[in-house]
Amino acid sequence: MSELNQEYKPLIVAFCCNWCSYAGADLAGSNRLAYPADVKIIRVPCSCRVNPMFILRAFQRGADGVILCGCHPGDCHYTTGNYYTRRRMSMLFSMLDYLGIERERTRVEWVSAAEGAKFASTMNDFAKKVASLGPNKRLEDLRCKP
Amino acid sequence: MQRIGVFVCWCGSNIAGTVDVHAVAEALKNESGVVFSTDYQYMCSQAGQDIIKNAIAEHKLTGIVVCSCSPRMHEATFRKTAAAAGLNPYMVEIANIREQCSWVHKDMLSGTEKAVILGRAAIAKVHLNAPLIPGQSPVAKRALVIGGGIAGIQTALDIADAGFPVDIVETKPTIGGKMAQLDKTFPTLDCAACILTPKMVDAAQNELIKIYSYSEVSQVSGYVGNFDVTIKRRARFVKEDLCTGCGLCTEKCPQKKVPNEFNLGMDTRRAIYIPFAQAVPKVATIDPDYCTMLKTGKCGICSKVCTAGAIDYTAKDEFITEKYGAIVVATGYNPISMEKFDEFAYSQSKDVITSLEFERLTNAAGPTAGKLLRPSDGEHPHKIVFVQCVGSRCDSCAEKGKEYCSKICCMYTAKHAMLTRDKYPDTEVYVFYIDVRTPGKAFDEFYRRAVEEYGVHYVKGMVGKVVPQGKKLMVQASDLIDGKQLHIDADLVVLAAAIEPDKSARPLATMLTASMDTNDFFTEAHPKLRPVESPTAGVFLSGACQGPKDIPETVSQASAAAAKVIGLLCKDHLTGNPCVASANEMLCSGCSQCANVCPYGAITYSEKEFRMPNRTTLMRRVASVNPAVCQGCGACTVACPSGAMDLNGFKNNxxxxxxxAICRN
Structure with a gap:
């Protein structure tokens, strides 16, 4: 029963593209802009490298929120990658809607390498939203429970 | 099973201040595959790197995880360390526990907890790492320049100067481009021909430069360092090696009524012609649309008068294929068509002309031998109205014109106005403008001279309508500063037409898989930091094909592009990035989804034979990725419906x- 007494801490997976958002996260660090430790970042070359399967997998494994960050539209290091991301994610989000996953548990955000402050405020905001939703039970694969 | 070493860095107190580094090293010891785990004050220091090297040797490590600062900082350092100890550098993973952990989390408990999780994720990843070896591809030491205007000529001269062979492909019978048509050049007013034609001759005489005039690029394949380009040499019906350029044929040809495109149709030429006296190569060309011999088989006068025996009516288009290491696009610009601008009566009156036509009228080698005469009756105009921004900055008339500023018009209009007042002080000159934009060295001084010294009437406001009335052109305009309507009975109206990329640019971009913006200007790899490279490796941009430019800017960009090309051609081999996509042929169904999303054209398809049971074989279409072209974005991996496409270094698994690993808690 000790779990109940503990403050609920959501688990958030953040996919960041190497060229803009990951550098933005580094800048947030350099400027010491705090955000919750619940956010764990995975580096990908481009936001378009993120397969919708990765996001589903995270939810299955117990993530409470997944955020995907890429370069601003038009600024993609690979010219067009984030346009694919935008389309793929709008498809995925409507599917998640259909599955009954709250819309607030997923987010796509464009963060440039200069936007350390935006990265931190986005993560603060997202973590707060996800925490208010409570644990993700809908898609969690109970077989994965330790 | 991998033997993994974990190295946790304190970064002084930067990490150790909010992360219990000993605890992290201890916790990660228990992860599967980890045979060694330690922490040290500065892993990036020589002593820290020695710890890593020794551990690799002592514990026979097959992969290492460094928990330290951002990989953007020291990934390269630790990869070198691993390589020095005989480990493949791509068996190194970094867990970013400084910028993305210790610096942003204040309390020790959550910071340490997160650092362990990030370390765990890196260990999980390194388990699946495979040694990667960057590919090497040879570089063909020859450059291709597409377009023979001032941009192309300058680029070719600079590349040849460095000792590399260059080929120029030009669609017109001569190189020289738009600059050859100009009269004088702003702001110094030196004559265009005087500064351009020596460069044309230099290009022709340079042993390393080969000029394919009257030719076009018809096919491009390959990739940076190894382009295979097919050039179509259109039949000019005159043997280039025999023609001496004496011009006798162009005098004797009976077909005299061919509109002369070099003078924008303001006079005529013959069916066999040399575009202008200083043309390079100075070789005649037969225009098959007008030549009586080619159309009806009766004539042959040029063949009879040619003492060199250069005429060949049976010539056919020829295709040649050449290998190039780099390609420079210098396709330039054209003024837009004035057909849609009825309000200026361009198609109704011969005395409404474009600025480029005005250039030819004032050019000593032009149709009037440099005398400013009205095209309709050959009389001297006493009142001239210049209209700026015709088709430029059209935010409300995008279907007619262009939204962007054409950049060069303000300056050439000031030049035209000034030169007119200088030669003919009795002529009244009006310039209608939205804004006068003169940024550039000595540009604003030049414009002010036109107003103050030469008394050109600059009126802020647009011309609403031009109505031909007898010999006059009634110009109705508004003066925005005085708030008045103006009616001017002009003798000549000159329109500063917007400029647009050459029509050949779009199909060329498709061949090169180079990207373009909505206006068909080529896009650069980075608007500020890589302005002369296209996003496609090995393709460079020079001149107005990338955006409106004047001559000084074009020449600077041309030389900059040449510098980039020389840098590329100096290398014997190109070392690629091994983190590129690769297709699993057993899973690939050849559906083309990956090629559709690839921004670099790195994916090709081929029929391949597969062994089947019972000693049969099956031919299947499968994708293959060219590692020299792939930049490793991974768009294809997600598009692939069968999971055949994967990205080295960032594989799906x-x-x-x-x-x-992150979710395992």
């Missing part, structure tokens, strides 16, 4: 393993 590696990212999944990271997700699993």
């Amino acid at each position: 590696q990212i999944m393993a990271e997700v699993d």
Whole structure:
């Protein structure tokens, strides 16, 4: 029963593209802009490298929120990658809607390498939203429970 | 099973201040595959790197995880360390516990907890790492320049100067481009021909430069360092090597009524012609649309008068294929068509002309031998109205014109106005403008001279309508500063037409898989930091094909592009990035989804034979990725419906393993 007494801490997976958002996260660090430790970042070359399967997998494994960050539209290091991301994610989000996953548990955000402050405020905001939703039970694969 | 070493860096107190580094090293010892785990004050220091090297040797490590600062900082350092100890550099993973952990989390408990999880994710990933070896591809030491205007000529001269062979492909019978048509050049007013034609001759005489005039690029394949380009040499019906350029044929040809495109149709030429006296190569060309011999088989006068025996009516288009290491696009610009601008009566009156036509009228080698005469009756105009921004900055008339500023018009209009007042002080000159934009060295001084010294009437406001009335052109305009309507009975109206990329640019971009913006200007790899490279490796941009430019800017960009090309051609081999996509042929169904999303054209398809049971074989279409072209974005991996496409260094199972490791708590 000790779990109940503990403050609920959501688990958030953040996919960041190497060229803009990951550098933005580094800048947030350099400027010491705090955000919750619940956010764990995975580096990908481009936001378009993120397969919708990765996001589903995270939810299955117990993530409470997944955020995907890429370069601003038009600024993609690979010219067009984030346009694919935008389309793929709008498809995925409507599917998640259909599955009954709250819309607030997923987010796509464009963060440039200069936007350390935006990265931190986005993560603060997202973590707060996800925490208010409570644990993700809908898609969690109970077989994965330790 | 990998033997993994974990190295946790304190970064002084930067990490150790909010992360219990000993605890992290201890916790990660228990992860599967970890045979060694330690922490040290500065892993990036020589002593820290020695710890890593020694551990690799002592514990026979097959992969290492460094928990330290951002990989953007020291990934390269630790990869070198691993390589020095005989480990493949791509068996190194970094867990970013400084910028993305210790610096942003204040309390020790959550910071340490997160650092362990990030370390765990890196360990999970390194389990699935495979040694990668960057590919090497040879570089063909020859450059291709597409377009023979001032941009192309300058680029070719600079590349040849460095000792590399260059080929120029030009669609017109001569190189020289738009600059050859100009009269004088702003702001110094030196004559265009005087500064351009020596460069044309230099290009022709340079042993390293080969000029394919009257030719076009018809096919491009290959990639940076190894382009295979097919050039179509259109039949000019005159043997280039025999023609001496004496011009006798162009005098004797009976077909006299061919509109002369070099003078924008303001006079005529013959069916066999040399575009202008200083043309390079100075070789005649037969225009098949007008030549009586080619159309009806009766005439042959040029063949009879040619003492060199250069005429060949049976010539056919020829195709040649050449290998190039780099390609420079210098396709330039054209003024837009004035047909849609009825309000200026361009198609109704011969005395409404474009600025380029005005250039030819004032050019000593032009149709009037440099005398400013009205095209309709050959009389001297006493009142001239210049209209600026015709088709430029059209935010409300995008279907007619262009939204962007054409950049060069303000300056050439000031030049035209000034030169007119200088030669003919009795002529009244009006310039209608939205804004006068004169940024550039000595540009604003030049414009002010036109107003103050030469008394050109600059009126802020647009011309609403031009109505031909007898010999006059009634110009109705508004003066925005005085708030008055103006009616001017002009003798000549000159329109500063917007400029647009050459029509050949769009199909060329498709061949090169180079990207373009909505206006068909080529896009650069980075608007500020890589302005002369296209996003496609090995393709460079020079001149107005990338955006409106004047001559000084064009020449600077041309030389900059040449510098980039020389840098590329100096290398014997190109070392690629091994983190590129690769297709699993057993899973690939050849559906083309990956090629559709690839921004670099790195994916090709081929029929391949597969062994089947019972000693049969099956031919199947499968994708293959050219590692020299692939930049490793991974768009194809997600598009692939069968999971055949994967990205080295960021494989599907590696990212999944990271997700699993992070969520395992």
